[in-house]
Amino acid sequence: MSEVVIQTENLVHTYPKGNVMALKGVGLKIYQGDIVSIVGQNGSGKTTLVRHFNGLLRPTSGSVKLLGEDTAGKSVGEMSKRCGYVFQNPNHQIFCSTVREELEVGPKNMGFTEKEMEESIAEVADLMNLKGILEKHPMTLDYTSKKIVTIASVLVFRPAVLVLDEPTGGLDEVGRQMLSKIIRMMHEIGHTVIMISHDMDYVAENSSRIIVMADGQIQDDGAPGEIFTNEEVLKFAQVEPPQISQLDLYLSKQRGSKGSVALSVKEFIEKYNTKQGG
Numbered sequence: 001m002s003e004v005v006i007q008t009e010n011l012v013h014t015y016p017k018g019n020v021m022a023l024k025g026v027g028l029k030i031y032q033g034d035i036v037s038i039v040g041q042n043g044s045g046k047t048t049l050v051r052h053f054n055g056l057l058r059p060t061s062g063s064v065k066l067l068g069e070d071t072a073g074k075s076v077g078e079m080s081k082r083c084g085y086v087f088q089n090p091n092h093q094i095f096c097s098t099v100r101e102e103l104e105v106g107p108k109n110m111g112f113t114e115k116e117m118e119e120s121i122a123e124v125a126d127l128m129n130l131k132g133i134l135e136k137h138p139m140t141l142d143y144t145s146k147k148i149v150t151i152a153s154v155l156v157f158r159p160a161v162l163v164l165d166e167p168t169g170g171l172d173e174v175g176r177q178m179l180s181k182i183i184r185m186m187h188e189i190g191h192t193v194i195m196i197s198h199d200m201d202y203v204a205e206n207s208s209r210i211i212v213m214a215d216g217q218i219q220d221d222g223a224p225g226e227i228f229t230n231e232e233v234l235k236f237a238q239v240e241p242p243q244i245s246q247l248d249l250y251l252s253k254q255r256g257s258k259g260s261v262a263l264s265v266k267e268f269i270e271k272y273n274t275k276q277g278g
Contacts, residue, residue, distance in 0.1 A: 002031040002032045002033055002034075003031065003032040003068075004029050004030070004031055004032075004065075004068070005030055005031060005032050005034075005066070005067055005160060005161055005192050006028070006029070006030040006053055006064070006065070006066055006083075006161065006192075006194075007028065007029050007030075007064070007065040008026050008027060008028045008049075008052070008062065008063065008064050008065075009027055009062055009063045010025045010026075010027060010061070010062040010063075011023050011025065011026040011027070011028075011049070011052065011059055011061075011062035011063070011064060012024060012025055012026075012059065012060045012061040012062050013048050013052070013057060013059060013060050014060045021216060022045050022048040022216050023045050023048055023049060023216050023217075024045075024215070024216040024217050025062065025217070026045070026049060026062075026216075026217065026218060027218075028049075028211070028218065028221075030161075030192060030194065031192070032160075032190060032191075032192055033187055033190055033191070033192060034192050034193070034194075034208060034209055035183060035187055035192075035193045035195075035206065035207050035208045035209065036192075036193070036194045036195070036207065036208070036209045036210070036211060037194075037195045037196075037197055037203040037206075037207040037209070037210050037211070038050065038194065038195070038196050038197075038210075038211045038213060039196075039197060039198070039200070039203060039210060039211070039212055039213070039237070039239050040212060040213035040214050040219075040237050040238075040239060041214065041237065041238045041239070044213040044214045044215065044216070044237065045213050045215075045216040045217070046196045046213050047165065047196060048216075049213070050085075050163050050165070050194060050196060051085075052064045052071070053066060053079075053083050053085075053161065053163060053194070054066075054076060054079040054080050054082075054083040054084075054085050054163070055071060055074060055075065055076040055078075055079040055080075056076060056085065058072075059072075066079055066082055066083055066161075067082055067160060077109070080159070081110055081157070081159065082159055082160050082161060083159055083160070083161040083162075083163060084106075084154035084155070084157065084159035084161070084162050084163065085154070085163045085165070086150050086151050086154050086162070086163065086164050086165060086167065087150070087165055088165040088166040088169060090143070090146040090147045090149065090150040091139075091146070093150045093153070094138045094139060094146060094149065094150060096138065097137055098134065098135050098136065098137060098138070099130060099133050099134050099135070099136055099138050099141075099149055100121065100134040100135060102138055102149055102153050103121045103124065103125070103130075103134075103149075103152060103153055103156050104117060104121065105153065106153060106154065106156055106157035107120055107121070107156055107157050109157075110157045112157070120156050120157070120158065121156055124152045124155050124156045125152070127155075127181075127182070127185065128148055128151070128152050128155075128178060128182070129178070130148070130149065130152060133145065143170045143171075144170065144171050144172050144174065144175035147167075147170065147171060147175065148175060148178060151164070151167070151179070151182060155182070155186075159191070160191060160192065161191070161192045161193075161194065162186055162191060162192070162193050162194070163194045163195075163196075164179075164193065164194070164195045164196070165196050166196060166197060166198065166199075167179055167195055167197065168197065168199045168202045169199075176202065179206075180205075180206055183206055187208075195207070200228075200239070200240060200241060200242045201242045201243070201244075203224070203242075204224050204228065204241070204242045204245065204263040204264065205263060205264050207224055208223070209221070209222065209223060209224075210222065210223070210224055210227040212227060212230075212233055212234070212237050212239060213237065214236055214237035214238070219233045219236060219237050220233040220237075224263055225260050225261055225263065228241040228242070228245050228249075228261055228263070229249070229261050241261070242263065242264075244262055244263070244264060244265050244267075244268050245261050245262060245263060247268070248261050248262040248268055248271070249261060251272075
């Protein structure tokens with residue numbers, strides 16, 4: 001059994017303004033190496049939940065543990081060393097004059113030596129194809145490049161958990177492929193990735209586990225193939241499966257057949273080629 005890296009117990013969060021209860025007793029365990037997508041409509045509690053993982057929000061009641069330690073009394077700085085958070089809008093996270101300086105912020109704050117910082121920046125710049133723009137002002141870059149820079153600025157200090165808020169929003173196809181590469185790399189070296197996303201096509205192909213939220217509670221939690229066949233929960237949470245999965249489900253119903261649902265175009269083609277014997 002993998003190590004539990006994040007655990008919440010009866011987590012409740014009420015926003016003082018308007019007295020809105022955004023989380024209603026959430027209990028959750030996320031394990032080392034998980035690639036978790038948290039899905040649901042706006043207002044379901046997704047962002048409120050993940051912002052407890054590094055102290056951006058604090059429980060009204062209940063508890064949060066990060067790598068086995070209760071987060072009560074821990075500063076955002078302490079928790080961010082272990083749980084890096086990439087915001088949805090890169091313009092809200094960029095504030096330095098060059099990409100290199102942007103990448104230096106985390107390691108400097110985390111106490112890296114000069115050598116460690118340079119090695120880590122070189123590694124991430126190579127991984128994410130940033131070598132040619134290290135001396136550019138990040139705000140002059142296109143949206144995809146800015147988003148890649150914000151992810152790099154978190155990866156560079158090597159957090160055990162990486163939280164990505166709507167990571168595919170505004171990304172072009174090259175950016176989406178780069179993001180998938182990063183997620184696979186993080187998983188392969190034992191890190192945990194948590195995504196908040198409305199992009200079900202991306203979620204289906206890049207998650208090992210999906211958590212469905214609605215009304216401040218977890219409605220379902222499982223592998224993508226299980227989640228996207230749970231029509232009742234998806235309808236309640238107002239989440240639609242990927243289009244290719246919807247087509248597969250429709251054809252399966254027409255034929256009266258059962259089995260795993262296709263999560264990608266590749267899986268769909270393989271499934272129906274096999275059925276047709278070709």
